[in-house]
Amino acid sequence: VVLADEHLQIDVRHERDRVVVELHGELDLVSAPLLQAEIENPEIDSTEVVVLDLQDLRFIDSAGLRVILATHERSHQRGQAFALSRGSAQVQRLLSVAGLDEHLRIIESPDELLV
């Protein structure tokens, strides 16, 4: 599945028991609803593991953080494991400033095994 607007592209990859949602570009007030709509997809609910791959995400703002937190919350409610892979310096800075690096599982690569 590929969704895109001017500055955010979302690729959703299903791999056996997990789904990897790759974000490319910028996740902000304008593009956040696009990700919000995508994570409400029932196909994502049925997997065991949800990974948000931020490796190619250049920019995020508080509206973007909110959607990531909503994804985390949704996975938690469904008993799914949830993790993020590292984003750009700006993305990592905001995650750290927001105190989310303590709450969310951050992995080095989306292929890292989640136990």
Add this chain to the structure above:
Amino acid sequence: MSNQMTRDGTIDAKDQPVSDAGIGLLIEAGAVLASSLDPTTTMGQVAHLTVPHLADLCVIDLRDEEGSIRDVAVAATDPSIAENLAALRARHPLDPDGKHPVARVIARGEPMLLAEMTSMLLDSFAQGSEHARFMIENDYRSAVVAPLPARGRTLGALSVLRLGDSTPYRKNDLDLVCELARRAALAIDNARLYTERTRIAHTLQQALLPESLPDVPTAEVEARYCAAGELNEVGGDFYDVLPYGLDSWMFVIGDVCGKGPRAAGVTALARHTLRAAAMCGQSPTDMLGTLHRALRQQPPEADMCTACLVLMTRVNERTLLTVALAGHPPPLLIDPNGAARQIGRHGTLLGVLDPINIAEVQAELGAGETLLLYTDGVPDAGVAGDEPLGESGLIELCGRAPSLSLPGFLEHIEQVALKCAQGTLRDDIALLAVRALNRTPSQR
């Protein structure tokens, strides 16, 4: 009226169709009316549209909230007539309860055709002798006055007039004038609503920010705010400076996620919760905890907010700072040489996750040093696809602090941020700064 507009805007001609020229005029009106959101501009454009094909003179009179007929737009083939009539209306406003056709049309909401106006008729509804003389001197001959209907009310009236030897209006001209008036009324109503909405947004925005900052002895305090987006959107950044007991002040800056009425509501909640918590003498950490709980109680969607609190206390000639952060970038402490360092430890943003983890960090503000609190809009200022200003860019800008006045320094940051954003900010910018004065004011 014999001809009716159908729902899709075509003309259902029962007797006499609106002429091709009339349809052309309505099409042109559509384009003109869609182009402005300023009521005065819209009125002027409509009046000009009718001259000279439909009228030698066109007047639009609007009723205000009290019922007086005040706002007037006039257009005429002879500009001096338009000018003189506008001046005349200003000197002698129309009596809303009088006999003038405009007053009668506004009161009744029905159009009037005055096919042939005699001087006796003109005299009967003149607002005094000057008005009567004006109408007779300019050879008023024939007129159609149509109401301006919008949302069940009559906003005013559109009058078209022919002077001297021009062909008098006939019954079939009524439909065209009424249709034009209907379209103009919608455009004027929309423009008024837009203006009103912008005014409300502006008032609301003002209510979310302190009117003035309190006087802090031994320190200079300055703030700056720049909202992103349209004028009628309310931003989510806020700042405040609160007196906090003897010789202590609480500096507050925060950012509510989102824009518009919902964010404005959360911003008001955040600002007033922090004010109340400060009045109760809560520590910065406890104040943030109180705000977190208040946000958590807000159903149904998670409203989140970041905040930075700095408690400044004067103790024995020293200025001590206690910094607490909740999802907010740390403030910068700038020394007299312009070197800046971040103070504070990252803490959890408020309103979405439990438990929150916030730690207080102590520092001291020396003489001539500046403390700068800011929101993310500053380092994030940039255009899509390009590197934003960044925290490193902001730290670099702090090098200018010692050589600038405090207002000048904040203005400089704002200018650079706006430049990085190429004039269009994607997030609001709020800046709050405090500079310790040298110990003895006479040395300044």
